[in-house]
Amino acid sequence: MAIENQNNKEDVLTRLDVAKTQLYHWKAVVVSGMGFFTDAYDLFCISLITKLLGRIYYTVQGSSKPGSLPPNVAAAVNGVALCGTLAGQLFFGWLGDKMGRKKVYGLTLMLMVVCSIGSALSFGSSPRAVMSTLCFFRFWLGFGIGGDYPLSATIMSEYATKKNRGSFIAAVFSMQGFGILTGGGVAMMVSHIFRRCFPAPAFSVNGVASTPPEADYVWRMILMFGALPAVLTYYWRMKMPETARYTALVAKDNEKACKDMSSVLKVDIEAPEKKQEENPGNSSGDLNSFGLFTKEFLRRHGLHLLGTTTTWFFVDVAFYSQNLFQKDIFTAIGWLPPAKSMSALEETFQIAKAQFLIALCGTFWGYFATCLLIEKIGRFKIQVIGFFFMTVFMFGLALPYHFWTLKRHHMGFVAMYALTFFFANFGPNSTTFIVPAEIFPARLRSTCHGISAASGKAGAIIGAFGFLYASQSQDKTKTDAGYPAGIGMRNSLLVLGGINILGLLCTFLVPEPKGKSLEEMSRENEVENKEPI
Numbered sequence: 001m002a003i004e005n006q007n008n009k010e011d012v013l014t015r016l017d018v019a020k021t022q023l024y025h026w027k028a029v030v031v032s033g034m035g036f037f038t039d040a041y042d043l044f045c046i047s048l049i050t051k052l053l054g055r056i057y058y059t060v061q062g063s064s065k066p067g068s069l070p071p072n073v074a075a076a077v078n079g080v081a082l083c084g085t086l087a088g089q090l091f092f093g094w095l096g097d098k099m100g101r102k103k104v105y106g107l108t109l110m111l112m113v114v115c116s117i118g119s120a121l122s123f124g125s126s127p128r129a130v131m132s133t134l135c136f137f138r139f140w141l142g143f144g145i146g147g148d149y150p151l152s153a154t155i156m157s158e159y160a161t162k163k164n165r166g167s168f169i170a171a172v173f174s175m176q177g178f179g180i181l182t183g184g185g186v187a188m189m190v191s192h193i194f195r196r197c198f199p200a201p202a203f204s205v206n207g208v209a210s211t212p213p214e215a216d217y218v219w220r221m222i223l224m225f226g227a228l229p230a231v232l233t234y235y236w237r238m239k240m241p242e243t244a245r246y247t248a249l250v251a252k253d254n255e256k257a258c259k260d261m262s263s264v265l266k267v268d269i270e271a272p273e274k275k276q277e278e279n280p281g282n283s284s285g286d287l288n289s290f291g292l293f294t295k296e297f298l299r300r301h302g303l304h305l306l307g308t309t310t311t312w313f314f315v316d317v318a319f320y321s322q323n324l325f326q327k328d329i330f331t332a333i334g335w336l337p338p339a340k341s342m343s344a345l346e347e348t349f350q351i352a353k354a355q356f357l358i359a360l361c362g363t364f365w366g367y368f369a370t371c372l373l374i375e376k377i378g379r380f381k382i383q384v385i386g387f388f389f390m391t392v393f394m395f396g397l398a399l400p401y402h403f404w405t406l407k408r409h410h411m412g413f414v415a416m417y418a419l420t421f422f423f424a425n426f427g428p429n430s431t432t433f434i435v436p437a438e439i440f441p442a443r444l445r446s447t448c449h450g451i452s453a454a455s456g457k458a459g460a461i462i463g464a465f466g467f468l469y470a471s472q473s474q475d476k477t478k479t480d481a482g483y484p485a486g487i488g489m490r491n492s493l494l495v496l497g498g499i500n501i502l503g504l505l506c507t508f509l510v511p512e513p514k515g516k517s518l519e520e521m522s523r524e525n526e527v528e529n530k531e532p533i
Contacts, residue, residue, distance in 0.1 A: 017162040032152040033175035034233040039145045040179025042226040048187040049219040055344040057127035080135045081142035086457035088146020093450015111144030120224035150449035153437035158243035166374040174367035184356030191348040211344040249442040307509025308436045312456035314503030315428040318496045321463030362418030366425025378514040386427010387504035393420045394497035401490035438513040441522040
């Protein structure tokens with residue numbers, strides 16, 4: 001009886017692996033990907049408005065020097081969403097295995113909608129109160145974003161065919177690039193409109209830094225836009241059925257799995273007849289149901305989980321510190337003018353333009369290259385290539401740092417900086433998201449992906465807070481343009497290069513899933529093949 005049930009499950013899963021790519025696959029990519037579009041927009045748009053927040057709420061009255069967020073406030077505003085994301089990845093990753101992927105998928109999206117709007121409406125009678133309210137909503141925004149990581153990756157991996165699984169998961173993750181790009185575009189558009197409607201010189205006649213009152217609407221509109229794609233996606237998420245792999249392997253309902261997949265994939269999968277088990281205690285689920293904290297899991301997947309957590313940790317230290325503080329890097333090398341030479345809206349526009357150009361020229365194409373080549377050269381090689389060239393370019397920026405600043409070779413610096421983003425995304429930033437969704441058992445897949453992703457966010461938090469304080473260690477030497485040479489910035493880039501080397505070494509703990517089914521990679525049939533008849 002158990003063998004018959006096993007054959008029924010294998011029939012469903014085999015049909016899924018060999019099915020032709022159909023419209024529903026692309027619909028799943030878009031529906032899952034729009035969550036990641038929202039995730040990236042919400043996480044990275046904060047870096048576009050932190051300087052504006054400083055000028056609005058922390059400019060000293062009567063001073064000609066533009067205000068800036070105090071270091072502790074800047075750290076909280078930039079990092080609190082990452083803390084929420086870490087918690088959400090662990091919680092929703094576990095919940096996705098306990099309750100099913102679909103049941104909690106819409107909850108994460110609604111949480112993002114409510115908290116995006118709440119962030120934009122942050123209120124208070126003092127600057128500290130406004131920042132506290134903003135941090136509160138951004139924590140819970142991050143909590144919802146965190147749930148999207150394991151659920152989107154797991155759903156796409158379980159829907160996809162064996163031949164195109166890596167490309168489909170990479171396509172979902174590539175929407176992060178569109179989110180970053182859109183964040184820069186929206187910030188440029190909003191700040192430009194307000195700049196034209198409410199023109200202001202860099203300084204008013206009495207020498208006070210110019211920040212028009214209308215600037216307060218700019219950062220709120222930028223944050224609120226993050227709710228729009230989430231609202232538009234909610235209906236289609238609720239229409240998606242549960243994945244057949246969860247239904248068959250975890251919920252043990254082969255009939256429903258066949259019915260769901262027959263309807264959405266347009267393939268003829270005959271549902272097995274329900275028959276009563278003679279020995280329920282010997283079912284395949286009981287024989288192959290080891291938990292996360294067991295010796296059997298450690299034997300089969302312990303090194304794999306160590307590999308996925310460490311590589312994701314190391315890449316996120318570099319990726320998030322670069323993304324969240326690129327405005328500070330560009331100011332330090334002189335690509336962006338100093339704040340005192342611009343009005344608040346002009347500064348916001350220039351920061352958004354810099355992020356938009358980096359995303360357009362480097363970030364976006366890295367995602368595209370991964371989607372195109374991952375099934376040809378494999379996850380392992382892409383990750384090794386990415387870490388290697390990230391290391392090369394980080395050291396290329398850091399070692400001759402004074403050459404880039406003192407000699408005003410700013411565009412060379414920017415070009416190499418963009419290449420680090422290209423190889424992050426044509427490399428470990430993409431593959432660390434893909435692989436954990438492919439190598440663990442179905443009943444633990446979402447949990448293990450959540451743990452791996454949470455490890456990455458721990459790295460992002462360390463990168464965000466560490467880079468913020470390290471980059472403030474400026475020396476007193478001035479470049480010929482009058483900008484600080486930034487020993488702290490140089491040392492930060494050197495540290496990030498060393499971290500990439502560690503990520504490269506940990507890559508050798510991760511297996512290559514290319515060309516293998518999810519069940520083959522997770523070894524879910526290993527015990528089941530030994531079960532008694």
